[in-house]
Amino acid sequence: MKDTAINLLKILEEAPGPISGERIAEQLGVTRSAVWKQIRELRRLGYGISSSRTEGYRLESKTNRLLPYEIHKRLRTRFIGKQIRHFDSTASTSWIGKKLAAENDPANLHGMVIIAEEQTGGVGRLGRAWVSPAGGIWATIVLKPKVPFDHLFMITMAGSIAVARAIRKEYNISALIKWPNDIFIGDKKVAGLLLELAAEADTVHYALLGMGIDVNVALDDLSSNLRDTVTTLQEEVGREVDRVALLARILREFELRYQQLEDGEYDSIIREWKSLSLTLDHRVAITTVNKTFAGEAIDIDEHGALIIRKDNGKIERVIAGDCFQL
Template structure:
């Protein structure tokens, strides 16, 4: 019920407690309690005798009540959790998976105390950013799991253009850049058998209004720093989840070609000269293509090399 209370009160006119109680099928006491709970989160309501309530200030907090009533999705967002702080949203997702959790569950936190990226690298996740995970059960072979990451990166890129009017670039395999600096990272973790993915957790860390440590200024940025303005995390998360849900339908329908073509339009990697830093060696070459699993074909002085994993650097 309270998911729709904010949307009802965002109008300029006052709405009486009696009207709200009838519309939402609860008692007037419940309405009062819900309003008090929102006030504790920083919302400000104006109330007048014989008139009712109206919302006059809403903080930029990506809670379920700010997200779900404003987007229509088929899968993503059917369950939504918001926390003031977590060690890691991906780790919390794994705890939820010990229960019977529905596909599309979203876990959001204001800060991560132990945020991490690929290869267990620490991910700086203070207040002001968007730190969240989505639980999915993609019915595709494990070797095509990269397409879930691709779908997420496309959705984020579309949302950044839609909300901030900026043109990001996807960097293989899981980063999103603005003018060569990292704005977002995606950590996809999965449990799989030989021919089946049991679950996929898509962890997303997006620098929005948070500060960037001075040691990372050469390689990372935030939307606030890049645009010069505060960016609404609420509007951004609404857009990301809405577009992620739409693009994920292509995975549900097994139309992976669409995702690959869309991803390439944002990645712009074909023909680029790169260095690939692997665990044992560094390989230089020109990207000639990507395969059906999202891996790279690299043209080197020794021939064509197939790149499944690694960190890339543009030359």
């Protein structure tokens, strides 16, 4: 939003009742016509604003969009989300992040959050398509990590913890983490994360942490092949939920864990991840590029690999692959 629209919105928010267009124009130092133009823009962005010839304008309801102005009011972070780019629709927030990092010094983008109301070309792990309709949270956090190269994978762990904790705190729902990067409620997936690195040798130019969360998405809007394995927060809570409150909570929770990483508190992150794990101490099937096998997930190591005790008793270390609960 432009500054004029933001300032007008603040006037409406602070007004004890209806306020005339003339008075708004005086406070903003603009014409009545300019006031009307900004009122139309705010309505387009989803704000419910009533108007009366005798009384003036009144803010009746907030927008349901993930607008930077609304997020910043609830954020309370030091650097995560201080810069926000918002799009009604884009192919991928990750693509936007890569473009911005190529055009700017990534250090100046550290903590930026890129948000789309919908993605038309969202991509998940292993290049799989990620369905991203309106109503979800589709976001990418741009980072210039000060984390040792061999611990960068823990950025994903920090993000997974943040999403699971935020869902638990906002809705009292037992969200758990399925290795390597999915968030589940019960036996259905509600969110996923993906870490992308731009690096050469041991130098990391930037990292992009993408997250996709099915929030206010109707199950009917998902393809039939997804409905048995995917859920949404709206479905679990039984009502439309406040996406702004949830995203602000996630960003606060993530900044806390990310700071732990930069401070070298790796054990704290691993312990918390284990406490939220859906995978550990369960029988699982693993599919990698080269093979498929089953066994019990008994641990994760300091590099984020899943440790499996196979049915023949041998121990297998899995760095990457698909994990299915049995």
